[in-house]
Amino acid sequence: MLGESNNIVINDRRITMEALEKLMVAQRRFAKGQKAAGRIILKECELVNLDFSSSCFAGAHFIACNFSGADLTDADFSRTVLFGSKFENTNLTRTNFEIANLQAAVFDQAILHETRLNKADIRKGTLIRGQEKDNTAVYREIETSFREAALTGANFENASLRGVNFSSALLDGVNLKGADLSGSRFHGAQIKNVDVSQAMVLEADFRSASFENVILGESALILAATAQVKPVTEEELEAVIQQHETWVDSGGKEGKRASFDEQNLAGHDLTGHNLATVSFNYANLSGVQFSRMVLAACNFEYANLRDANLSGSDLRGADFSNAVLTGAKLDGCDIGTLPDTGLATQFPST
Numbered sequence: 001m002l003g004e005s006n007n008i009v010i011n012d013r014r015i016t017m018e019a020l021e022k023l024m025v026a027q028r029r030f031a032k033g034q035k036a037a038g039r040i041i042l043k044e045c046e047l048v049n050l051d052f053s054s055s056c057f058a059g060a061h062f063i064a065c066n067f068s069g070a071d072l073t074d075a076d077f078s079r080t081v082l083f084g085s086k087f088e089n090t091n092l093t094r095t096n097f098e099i100a101n102l103q104a105a106v107f108d109q110a111i112l113h114e115t116r117l118n119k120a121d122i123r124k125g126t127l128i129r130g131q132e133k134d135n136t137a138v139y140r141e142i143e144t145s146f147r148e149a150a151l152t153g154a155n156f157e158n159a160s161l162r163g164v165n166f167s168s169a170l171l172d173g174v175n176l177k178g179a180d181l182s183g184s185r186f187h188g189a190q191i192k193n194v195d196v197s198q199a200m201v202l203e204a205d206f207r208s209a210s211f212e213n214v215i216l217g218e219s220a221l222i223l224a225a226t227a228q229v230k231p232v233t234e235e236e237l238e239a240v241i242q243q244h245e246t247w248v249d250s251g252g253k254e255g256k257r258a259s260f261d262e263q264n265l266a267g268h269d270l271t272g273h274n275l276a277t278v279s280f281n282y283a284n285l286s287g288v289q290f291s292r293m294v295l296a297a298c299n300f301e302y303a304n305l306r307d308a309n310l311s312g313s314d315l316r317g318a319d320f321s322n323a324v325l326t327g328a329k330l331d332g333c334d335i336g337t338l339p340d341t342g343l344a345t346q347f348p349s350t
Contacts, residue, residue, distance in 0.1 A: 006038030014046040024055050031056065058096075078116075083125060084142060104142040107149050114153040118175075122156075124163045148326070168306075168324045187282065188304035188324030207262050207282035208304040208324070231264045245274050266304075276314075291329075296338050317343030 008026055015023075029037035040060040047062075049069040056076040064084035071091045078098040086106045093113040102117070103125030124143040145165035151174050158178040167187040171194050178198045185205045192212035246255030261281040269289040279299040286306040290313055297317040305320075307327040315330075317338030325348065335345040 007041050008038050009041045010043070010045055012044045013042075015042070015050065017050055020047070020050050020052070024057075027055075027057055027060060031058065102144060105144050106142075108145055108147045110146070110149045112146075112149060112151045112154045114155075115151070116155050117159050118155050118157040120156075120159045122159055122161050122164055168304075168326065187302050187322075188306065190286075190306065208284045208302055210264075210266055210284050210286050210304060210306075231266065232260075232268070234268070237265065237268060237270075241270070241273055241275070244278065248274055248276060297341065297343055315345050317341055317345060319343075319346045320348060321346050323348055 008023070023040055026037065027040050030039055040057060041063075042061065042065050043063045045062070045065045047065055047067050047070055050067075051071050052067075052075045053071050053073040054075065057080055058076050058078045059080060060077075061081040062085055063081060065082070066086045067090050068086050068088040069090060070087075072087075072095045073091055073093045074095070076096045077100055078096045079100060080097070081101045082097075082105055083101050084104040085102075087110050088106060088108045090107070090110045092107070092110055092115045094115065095112075096116045097120050098116050098118055100117075100120045102120050102122045105122070122144050143163055143165050144161075145167075146169045147165055148168045149166075149170070151169060151171045153173045154171075155175045156179045157175050159176075160180050161176075161184055162180050163183040164181075165185050166189050167185055168189060169186075170190045171192070172190070173193045174195075176194060176196045176199050179196075180200045181196070181204045182200050182202045183204065184201075186209040187205065187207060189206075189209045190212075191206075191209055191214060193214075195215040197215050240258045240260075243256040244258035247257050248255075257277065258275065259279045260283050261279050262283060263280075264284040265280075265288055266284050266286045267288065270293060271289050271291050272293060274294040275298065276294045276296045277298065278295075280303045281299050282302045283300075284304045285300075285308050286304050288305070288308045290308055290310040293310075293313040295310070295318055296314050298315075298319070300318060300320045300323045303320075303323045305328045306324050308325075309329045310333060311329045312332040314334045316334055316336050318335075337344045
């Protein structure tokens, strides 16, 4: 290939906007196959908050680079190697990542509006991070993640997404047709107007995710994966709550303690009930009215509480570890240690 001996290699540097503009010129020369032009190869460089909008770095290499806070609107990164790079809080509106290597890349809280990721390799990968004193290489496996990212109209058709983390992400109008989602996680994700027909979802985890207008196709695997989020009816819910409150009032002698693990209670109104010690592990509780309730010592681990109303409730000793609380109302809540138990209110780590 032309110019391979003239590659522009930069290691472990903070790139300024001035330097980036020079790299853009060099990339254009390489793309045109001009004499003495080399490939752009950056390794472990800081590219934070830079303006890549409308630029073309197709075929370049950015290995373990940090693009956090940058603007990649309308940029062309097709066929680019971006292994282990970070795109946290990055604007990726209409960015072209077609056929790119995005293994071990992090897109947490990024904006992916009409982003093109079809046929991209977005699996988890392993990075070598330095060496031990005995010169043994240190390997670190990193999963590709889109946690809390806003994916609207993004195209993942036929992309490899094995083991990717989509927890708490918004997927609206996303094309996942034919994508490999094996082992991916969608805890607390909002999935609507999404095409997952012909996708591979073996061992994909949709617990606590919410679904709206999803195109499933004829895949039995997809139907099996989404069956666990079937909504609980009003009648079923009332019967379980009645049994639980009887159990609480009788000190456990009558009734039955409730558990809503992995259940879909989205949109229900539970105002005023006593559901102390109930487990909502991995439950879809988006938009639920939990106001003025006793929820002491409840387990909300990995639950989806997006836009839920918990105002004025007793949350002492409740565990919200890894829960989705985006838009949740918590004003006037009683939080802290529950007497005689040592249990303290736990919120997600930031």
